[in-house]
Amino acid sequence: DTGVSQDPRHKITKRGQNVTFRCDPISEHNRLYWYRQTLGQGPEFLTYFQNEAQLEKSRLLSDRFSAERPKGSFSTLEIQRTEQGDSAMYLCASSLASLAGGSGTTEQYFGPGTRLTVT
């Protein structure tokens, strides 16, 4: 098992550009989460998927952010018209949980993250 992978690991972009990040979860995991982490802070929840359905979105996720998990496997997170405040580490995590279980019923495995710098 290769664990959760994220691509790219680093992204530098100019303000106003669009960026897209990819996350490949652990293969049998049905849940996938996106978090944002800024320097010196803990991860902040953005959104999560159960298979291909996006079930929860944080208020942090503005209209410029969109996430997809089209076939219930990998996921993409797109940020449109990037702003300097979007500079952060974007973390992906996956877990295997029963359909009826809450998110706390199993641990999440995190990927290495994508560090975004908006200049």
Add this chain to the structure above:
Amino acid sequence: AQKVTQAQTEISVVEKEDVTLDCVYETRDTTYYLFWYKQPPSGELVFLIRRNSFDEQNEISGRYSWNFQKSTSSFNFTITASQVVDSAVYFCALNYGQNFVFGPGTRLSVLP
């Protein structure tokens, strides 16, 4: 409001000392889960422990132990005989329903 507080921003200890990392949480839910994660310098978060709100039994795993006290809403983490490899940022997290809230983390430096 749901919240996790880790009052210790940074801790430095000398190798072989014991160290306790504090975590205090707030939630109105009666069913919730608490977690500890380790984030070493490499950056990848590593799961350490999950505890549900109905299980106040303390747990020991090697040099690690956790003390969960609902009466004080605390879930503290102790490392016994610390080692340089324990140097990392440690996060306490609260899950309620489908939501996760992480604390700000405690940076632990273990000096040789």
